[in-house]
Amino acid sequence: MPVRPSIPGPTIKRLTLYLREVERRQMEGQTRISSGELGRALGLTDTQIRKDLSWFGQFGQAGIGYLLDPLSMRLREILGKDRIWKTAVVGAGRLGQAIMSYGPFAREGFEVAAVFDANPEMVGREVAGHRIHSMEDLGTVVKERGVLLGIVSVPREAAQEVADRLIDAGVLGLLNFAPVRLEVGDRASVASVDFSSRLERLAFQVSAGLKGSIDGED
Amino acid sequence: MPVRPSIPGPTIKRLTLYLREVERRQMEGQTRISSGELGRALGLTDTQIRKDLSWFGQFGQAGIGYLLDPLSMRLREILGKDRIWKTAVVGAGRLGQAIMSYGPFAREGFEVAAVFDANPEMVGREVAGHRIHSMEDLGTVVKERGVLLGIVSVPREAAQEVADRLIDAGVLGLLNFAPVRLEVGDRASVASVDFSSRLERLAFQVSAGLKGSIDGED
DNA sequence: CGTTGTGAAATGATTCACAGCT
DNA sequence: AGCTGTGAATCATTTCACAACG
Numbered sequence: 001m002p003v004r005p006s007i008p009g010p011t012i013k014r015l016t017l018y019l020r021e022v023e024r025r026q027m028e029g030q031t032r033i034s035s036g037e038l039g040r041a042l043g044l045t046d047t048q049i050r051k052d053l054s055w056f057g058q059f060g061q062a063g064i065g066y067l068l069d070p071l072s073m074r075l076r077e078i079l080g081k082d083r084i085w086k087t088a089v090v091g092a093g094r095l096g097q098a099i100m101s102y103g104p105f106a107r108e109g110f111e112v113a114a115v116f117d118a119n120p121e122m123v124g125r126e127v128a129g130h131r132i133h134s135m136e137d138l139g140t141v142v143k144e145r146g147v148l149l150g151i152v153s154v155p156r157e158a159a160q161e162v163a164d165r166l167i168d169a170g171v172l173g174l175l176n177f178a179p180v181r182l183e184v185g186d187r188a189s190v191a192s193v194d195f196s197s198r199l200e201r202l203a204f205q206v207s208a209g210l211k212g213s214i215d216g217e218d
Numbered sequence: 219m220p221v222r223p224s225i226p227g228p229t230i231k232r233l234t235l236y237l238r239e240v241e242r243r244q245m246e247g248q249t250r251i252s253s254g255e256l257g258r259a260l261g262l263t264d265t266q267i268r269k270d271l272s273w274f275g276q277f278g279q280a281g282i283g284y285l286l287d288p289l290s291m292r293l294r295e296i297l298g299k300d301r302i303w304k305t306a307v308v309g310a311g312r313l314g315q316a317i318m319s320y321g322p323f324a325r326e327g328f329e330v331a332a333v334f335d336a337n338p339e340m341v342g343r344e345v346a347g348h349r350i351h352s353m354e355d356l357g358t359v360v361k362e363r364g365v366l367l368g369i370v371s372v373p374r375e376a377a378q379e380v381a382d383r384l385i386d387a388g389v390l391g392l393l394n395f396a397p398v399r400l401e402v403g404d405r406a407s408v409a410s411v412d413f414s415s416r417l418e419r420l421a422f423q424v425s426a427g428l429k430g431s432i433d434g435e436d
Numbered sequence: 437c438g439t440t441g442t443g444a445a446a447t448g449a450t451t452c453a454c455a456g457c458t
Numbered sequence: 459a460g461c462t463g464t465g466a467a468t469c470a471t472t473t474c475a476c477a478a479c480g
Contacts, residue, residue: 010472020414035439050440097312110417179322195317195411196238197235202409204233204297210407264462271463
């Protein structure tokens, strides 16, 4: 993985979108695509796409475009999707359940390897094919199964402690759904999904009369 | 709402975090805060916070900091949280249910005013205190109840059609959970929560050995 | 020709540095 | 002394413009 200067965050985000679109088109039997066509599908400019890809070498053919097979393979490799990521879901409430049963999850190279919940009534039950473990077993189960990523879907108050325990057990990355900043120092990577911040920003956009998609962030 | 030049997207995102932190401290009885203290809590610099706030006038007191009461009031006003936003949830699967029963939702000025699902077995049932309506009734119910925001928690394939129907019914903003770009032209505002893109970016961060929080986007 | 790849220019956002208020 | 508000400088990202290629 030759990544000399550091790749812009926004580029990484778009790479995930390229891969998704490319894979969809592969399934439909398409074999090539130009940066212009891909851009139209995703609401981006052709230049942006070529610039993003140029960070990782040259995969296109001038006058033709990109072949989908090598492109998707390279994107998977860049994004670390050429392996299976074992994840632990902590918090088996409605959100945790929604995440576990999210269809694309498994197909996209992520495996729910363990599920934990603090509620004694949940422990032992099965949700979406996964047996729920007690929080007390978190350390041992996470280590035993070689879990690398943790999904934090617990209430705000419990999030930091869950993060600490996951990291102590050897987890390298956390996906945080709680509305707090997790303090992890340099012990792990953190990404957040902040549902209510997003909703608030939507309300702002509407108030301000801004129309169209305004993602980019978060 | 005096907003002359256009406010940076990242600023708006941070404003939602400021408001959240300020409100928490208000509940704890605190009455003032400096940009430095707020920054420390949120992992941001003091300068950044002052610059963000400066887009909306001057609320601070040199030598003292910011008074929490006027600050939170002004932030709510800026973000459009000085009113109740009626929302419709379309798709009452596990994700839709998780959203509806999300505690902070109501407290934060958003009201679930209607819920719809395409599955006939769901229609008529109650989830988290909300009666599920048939998709056929979407247009009439949304209009009747004056719904302004739509939450799209349906499978990818159905998302665009749901978006179109919500917009036709008068909805001004969409919060999209499906992994597609919704095409809305200038008929509405869209914000997306892209769970799998986030997870993929987390995997990338871990592969690349990048530590610490890396949000910002999405 | 249509399309890629990429330096150079333009735009956007953050950080610096400091004047000014309490 | 402690802190805000802000223009100027820096840094990051996007867009432009165009040479090179099939």
